[in-house]
Every structure is written in structure tokens, then in C-alpha cells.
Amino acid sequence: MENLPEHFDSLFSVDCVIFGFDEGELKILLIERNEAPFDGWFALPGYFVEPTEAIETAAQRILFESTGLKGIFMEQFYTFGALGRHPQGRVITVAYYAMIRLTGNKEVAPLPTTHFAKRAVWMSVKDMPELAFDHSRIFRKSFEKIKNKISYQPIAFELLPEKFTLTQLQQLYEVVLNKKLDKRNFRKKMLAYDILKELDEKQKGVSYRAAKLYKFDKRKYAKNFQKELSFTR
Amino acid sequence: MENLPEHFDSLFSVDCVIFGFDEGELKILLIERNEAPFDGWFALPGYFVEPTEAIETAAQRILFESTGLKGIFMEQFYTFGALGRHPQGRVITVAYYAMIRLTGNKEVAPLPTTHFAKRAVWMSVKDMPELAFDHSRIFRKSFEKIKNKISYQPIAFELLPEKFTLTQLQQLYEVVLNKKLDKRNFRKKMLAYDILKELDEKQKGVSYRAAKLYKFDKRKYAKNFQKELSFTR
DNA sequence: ATATAAGGTGTATTTTTTACACTAAGCAAA
DNA sequence: TTTGCTTAGTGTAAAAAATACACCTTATAT
Numbered sequence: 001m002e003n004l005p006e007h008f009d010s011l012f013s014v015d016c017v018i019f020g021f022d023e024g025e026l027k028i029l030l031i032e033r034n035e036a037p038f039d040g041w042f043a044l045p046g047y048f049v050e051p052t053e054a055i056e057t058a059a060q061r062i063l064f065e066s067t068g069l070k071g072i073f074m075e076q077f078y079t080f081g082a083l084g085r086h087p088q089g090r091v092i093t094v095a096y097y098a099m100i101r102l103t104g105n106k107e108v109a110p111l112p113t114t115h116f117a118k119r120a121v122w123m124s125v126k127d128m129p130e131l132a133f134d135h136s137r138i139f140r141k142s143f144e145k146i147k148n149k150i151s152y153q154p155i156a157f158e159l160l161p162e163k164f165t166l167t168q169l170q171q172l173y174e175v176v177l178n179k180k181l182d183k184r185n186f187r188k189k190m191l192a193y194d195i196l197k198e199l200d201e202k203q204k205g206v207s208y209r210a211a212k213l214y215k216f217d218k219r220k221y222a223k224n225f226q227k228e229l230s231f232t233r
Numbered sequence: 234m235e236n237l238p239e240h241f242d243s244l245f246s247v248d249c250v251i252f253g254f255d256e257g258e259l260k261i262l263l264i265e266r267n268e269a270p271f272d273g274w275f276a277l278p279g280y281f282v283e284p285t286e287a288i289e290t291a292a293q294r295i296l297f298e299s300t301g302l303k304g305i306f307m308e309q310f311y312t313f314g315a316l317g318r319h320p321q322g323r324v325i326t327v328a329y330y331a332m333i334r335l336t337g338n339k340e341v342a343p344l345p346t347t348h349f350a351k352r353a354v355w356m357s358v359k360d361m362p363e364l365a366f367d368h369s370r371i372f373r374k375s376f377e378k379i380k381n382k383i384s385y386q387p388i389a390f391e392l393l394p395e396k397f398t399l400t401q402l403q404q405l406y407e408v409v410l411n412k413k414l415d416k417r418n419f420r421k422k423m424l425a426y427d428i429l430k431e432l433d434e435k436q437k438g439v440s441y442r443a444a445k446l447y448k449f450d451k452r453k454y455a456k457n458f459q460k461e462l463s464f465t466r
Numbered sequence: 467a468t469a470t471a472a473g474g475t476g477t478a479t480t481t482t483t484t485a486c487a488c489t490a491a492g493c494a495a496a
Numbered sequence: 497t498t499t500g501c502t503t504a505g506t507g508t509a510a511a512a513a514a515t516a517c518a519c520c521t522t523a524t525a526t
Contacts, residue, residue, distance in 0.1 A: 012245060012314075012325060051323060055314030079312040079327050081245075081288030090284060092245060094312050094325075167504080184506070185484065208502040209491040400473080417475070418515065435523095441471045442523040 013093045014058045015046030015135065016074075017142035018066065020102035021159040025124045026175045027102070028139065029066060030131070031117035037087045038132030042123070044139065046093065059096045066120060067100060073158040074098040077145045078138075085134045097142040099158035150176050154195065157216035165203055165211035166190065195221040246326045247291045248279030248368065249307075250375035251299065253335035254392040258357045259408045260335070261372065262299060263364070264350035270320045271365035275356070277372065279326065292329045299353060300333060306391040307331040310378045311371075318367045330375040332391035383409050387428065390449035398436055398444035399423065428454040 018029040030042040045066040049058040055076070063072050074096050081092035102122070123129070125143065130136055150156055156172050157164075170186045190196065197217040202210035251262040263275040278299040282291040288309070296305050307329050314325035335355070356362070358376065363369055383389055389405050390397075403419045423429065430450040435443040 049314070052316065054316045055312065055325060076312065079288065079309065081282070081327065083285065083287045092288060092327075094314065165504090182485075183504090184486085187505080188507095189483090206503085207493055209493080209504050211504055398473090415516075416473095417517085420474080421476095422514085439472085440524050442473050442521075444473055 011048060011089070011091045012055075013046055013048045013091055014055060014062055015044045015093050015095045015138055016059060016062050016066070017044055017095065017097045017139055018063065018072075019097060019099045019146065019159060020122060021172050021175070022102040022122070024171050024175065025126070026159075026172075027122040027124050028128075029120055030123050031066070031120045033116055033132060034118040035116045041132040042121075042129055043132035044095075044135045045117075045120070048091075049094075055094050059094075059098075063098055069100060072098050072100055073155070078141055080134055080138060082134065093138075095138050095142065097146060099155065101159065101161055103161045147176055147178075154216060154221060163199060163201065163213040163215055165213060167211060169214075194224055244281060244322070244324045245288075246279055246281045246324055247288060247295055248277045248326050248328045248371055249292060249295050249299070250277055250328065250330045250372055251296065251305075252330060252332045252379065252392060253355055254405050254408070255335040255355070257404050257408065258359070259392075259405075260355040260357050261361075262353055263356050264299070264353045266349055266365060267351040268349045274365040275354075275362055276365035277328075277368045278350075278353070281324075282327075288327050292327075292331075296331055302333060305331050305333055306388070311374055313367055313371060315367065326371075328371050328375065330379060332388065334392065334394055336394045380409055380411075387449060387454060396432060396434065396446040396448055398446060400444060402447075427457055 020027045020029065029045060031045050033039055033041050033043050045062055047058070047062055047065075049055055053061075059074060059076070060070070060072075063074060064070055075098075076094060076096050079092060079094045083090070085091065085093075128136070128139065131139060146155065150173065156169060156176075159172060160168060166187055167183075169190065170181055170183065173186070174181055195217055196214045197220070199213045199215060201213045203213060204210065253260045253262065262278060264278050266272055266274050266276050278295055280291070280295055280298075282288055286294075292307055292309070293303070293305075296307060297303055308331075309327060309329050312325060312327045316323070318324065318326075361369070361372065364372060379388065383406065389402060389409075392405060393401060399420055400416075402423065403414055403416065406419070407414055428450055430448045430453070432446045432448060434446045436446060437443065
């Protein structure tokens with residue numbers, strides 16, 4: 001971190017775990033640092049919160065700087081404040097996870113506008129390297145959270161294109177939950193929730209039978225569930 | 234807050250929602266402030282985090298100061314950092330909920346050692362007044378969290394005496410979930426989890442048939458559940 | 467002995483979850 | 497135009513879990 005702000009002894013920052021789903025893989029956006037500490041290491045996008053900035057606003061700013069997108073789905077999940085977590089002083093960090101639609105949008109975040117980053121990469125969660133600071137821990141906690149959450153809240157749709165096939169949806173659940181699901185049972189259950197809208201449209205550009213496309217239907221969802229549901233177990 | 238610390242523009246604090254269960258009621262520990270701002274208002278126990286103190290340690294300290302107890306069950310659940318939340322400047326606060334065994338321990342926290350508090354009271358969640366700062370919001374969020382959590386993690390036992398009856402356990406679930414449960418089904422399900430140890434002992438001092446006492450059995454729990462279970466729905 | 471108050475127990479029904487395999491459709495290549 | 501390839505799409509039976517429901521038992525107090 002180049003110029004340490006004045007009140008470095010009680011600083012806070014925001015770190016974002018940005019998830020994307022592409023080619024059947026769950027990925028997160030990492031930046032490669034080009035400054036000490038942890039020069040050359042991969043890290044989560046994040047930065048200090050400005051003195052007159054709400055935490056949530058700071059998170060949105062960081063998401064915009066790293067992806068060029070606004071209005072991304074985002075949720076705070078934990079605050080990390082162990083004493084030694086930052087080698088240069090006392091920094092507590094509020095962590096958010098976010099989800100963006102990668103498919104058909106692949107060029108999201110080729111170069112973040114943040115200064116201390118050489119480049120940004122989409123890294124599959126399967127190949128996650130050791131990260132700078134305590135970011136590995138932050139990543140693991142975020143992953144646990146979404147694993148849990150995807151079973152009772154409709155967050156999966158934040159990762160898929162607006163129009164998706166049931167197979168894509170199932171693959172996403174399989175990757176996140178890290179287990180195979182039965183096709184018939186998955187479809188039966190998902191459709192029974194009555195939160196999807198079946199479109200009069202099919203997949204294009206595939207060299208086999210095209211699948212029907214579906215949309216997540218917010219109205220139906222709101223109608224059918226006051227608060228929760230319980231997807232895949 | 235009497236003497237504003239020097240770096241008031243980036244301060245952080247910890248606030249604790251301390252739950253107790255007594256006489257069939259779920260209560261939280263509030264302090265009555267005797268200083269501006271919010272002089273005379275009820276608030277959550279909380280204070281600034283020291284510059285060389287981990288957040289978690291600060292939470293433990295506040296719990297000890299308010300209750301005289303150590304080793305309390307405690308979990309961080311959210312960080313509040315809206316710009317206007319503290320009338321005197323920028324303070325973000327990391328919130329924890331905690332649970333203590335009130336029954337048979339009623340004299341917990343008659344007088345907290347924190348300076349800015351007139352007194353502490355156990356307030357039923359049904360009678361919660363408007364609280365200082367954004368503490369009402371913090372309380373509501375904590376309540377949502379434990380409502381949710383009690384259905385899949387064994388946190389209820391943190392609120393009960395070590396030896397408890399199934400009826401007490403059921404009452405606690407009923408209060409937290411805010412709905413009546415069927416006695417036979419509740420017992421069947423709870424016993425089926427096989428996480429309780431039935432004691433050779435009965436309730437004492439009641440003027441009716443005494444109930445069997447049970448203990449939460451951590452070993453059984455660990456054996457039967459790698460991570461989760463799914464209590465009452 | 468009797469009244470009182472909670473303790474403690476079982477079964478039938480419905481709902482949900484699971485396991486499981488083949489035909490249909492669309493495209494591509496021969 | 498036929499054939500092969502690949503994924504789409506579908507139903508049923510069995511098991512497990514959740515629900516609804518009521519009466520006798522036991523300890524204490526009077």
C-alpha cells in the first residue's frame with residue numbers, strides 16, 4: 001500500500017470476492033499485485049474505505065473499479081480484524097461477496113483501474129493459489145457462505161445469463177455444492193418451486209438438440225416465498 | 234462518548250446483542266446510557282476497539298464487562314457502517330450476538346463495569362424499546378440470524394442450563410421461531426438426532442410430576458453431524 | 467383420597483425425497 | 497437421406513420424513 005494514510009492505526013478496508021460462472025467452472029476475480037507488501041501475489045480486489053464513504057458504497061466502488069459494472073449483486077458476509085492480518089499496521093476489512101454474469105460478457109475486467117494491480121484474472125475456485133494477506137481465509141469463508149446460501153436463496157440466477165437452460169442451472173448447483181445431482185429430480189424440484197418462466201425460445205449455436213430457455217421470475221418468486229425457499233439438499 | 238479518541242474519523246467499535254432465556258421469555262441485555270449522545274436511552278453493550286486489540290478480543294472484553302462471564306458463546310454477524318449512524322463522527326461497528334445461561338444465574342449483569350451506563354436490564358424481545366444509535370436495526374438483524382440459525386445449528390443449548398427438560402427446550406424453540414410446535418413431533422425429532430444425553434435425574438422443586446433432565450452431548454453431536462443438522466422447520 | 471398440572475407416549479396419513487433408464491430432437495458428417 | 501452423435505426431456509415406485517392428533521401416567525398439594 002503506497003502512501004499509508006495518516007490514521008493508519010485504525011484503518012478499515014473492503015475486500016470483495018467476485019464470483020463468476022463460465023464454461024462449467026466457478027471462478028473468482030483476482031488481481032495480481034505490483035507493490036509491496038505481497039508484490040506479485042494474487043489478492044482479492046479491495047481497498048481502503050474513504051473517511052466519508054459508507055462501507056457499502058466503498059464495496060460498490062471497488063466492484064466498479066474491478067469490473068466496470070454497476071448494480072452488481074453483492075452481500076456483506078464477514079469482517080476480519082485479527083491483529084496481524086496486515087503486515088504494516090492495523091487494518092480491519094469488511095468482506096463482501098458479489099456475483100456477476102460472465103457468460104456472454106467475457107471481457108469483464110480485463111484491466112482493473114486500481115493502481116496497485118498489474119492485471120486481473122478469473123481464477124477457477126479449483127485452482128485457487130495462496131493469496132496475499134489473509135485473503136485465502138476470506139475466500140474460503142465466502143465460499144462456505146454461498147454454498148450454504150444457494151440452497152435457500154435464489155442467488156444462482158445472479159451468476160447465469162438472463163436466459164439459461166435447466167442444464168446450466170443444474171451444473172452451477174453441482175459446482176457450488178460439489179456433488180452430482182440427479183437430472184430428473186433436480187428439474188422436478190426446481191420447476192415445482194414455480195419461480196422460473198419458460199420462454200418460447202431455445203438455445204442457439206449448439207451442435208446438438210437445443211434446450212429450452214428459462215428466466216428467473218422475480219414476481220413469481222416474491223409471490224411464492226415470503227422469505228426463503230429450500231433448494232437442493 | 235466522553236473523550237473522543239484522536240482518530241475519530243476512522244474509529245471502530247463492537248456492539249453485542251446478548252441473549253438470555255428465562256421464565257419462558259427470550260431477553261437481551263441492554264444498558265441505560267447516562268451520557269450524551271442518547272443520554273437516558275437504552276443501548277446495546279458496546280465500545281471502541283483498542284488500537285492493539287483484535288475485534289474478537291474486544292467483543293469478549295465487552296461481554297465480560299457487561300456480564301462478568303468469560304467463555305461465552307459468541308458469533309460475529311454483521312458490520313454496520315452507514316455514514317450517519319453515529320452523530321459525532323465516523324464509527325463503524327462490528328456486531329456480535331452472544332448467548333448466556335440465565336436460569337439459575339439470574340444475577341448475571343446487575344451492574345456492568347462500563348462507565349457510560351447507568352444500569353443494565355434484561356429486556357424481553359417482545360418489549361424492546363427504540364434503542365440508541367442504529368441499535369434497533371442491529372438487534373433486529375441479530376434476531377433474524379438466530380431465528381435462522383437455531384434451525385440448523387445447536388445454539389439453543391447455549392441458552393439453557395446445562396441440564397434441561399425437553400419442555401424447556403421446546404419452549405425455547407417456540408419463542409425464537411415464534412410458533413407453537415407439536416410436543417410429540419418435537420420430541421421424536423429431537424431425540425432422533427441423537428445429540429442429547431438422557432440423565433438419571435429429574436427436575437426438582439416443581440409442584441407437579443418432575444420431568445427427566447437431558448444434557449447436550451457434544452461428542453454425539455460431532456459424531457452424527459459433520460457440520461449441520463436441520464432442526465425444526 | 468382427590469384434584470391439579472405437567473410428563474410422556476404411538477400410529478396413521480400425507481408429503482417429500484430418492485433412485486433409476488429410456489426415447490426424442492437436432493445437428494453433422496458421410 | 498441416412499446414420500451417428502450428443503444432449504434434451506420425461507415418470508414411477510419405494511423410502512423417508514413430516515404432520516396431525518388424544519389419552520393415560522406421575523408427582524405434588526390440599
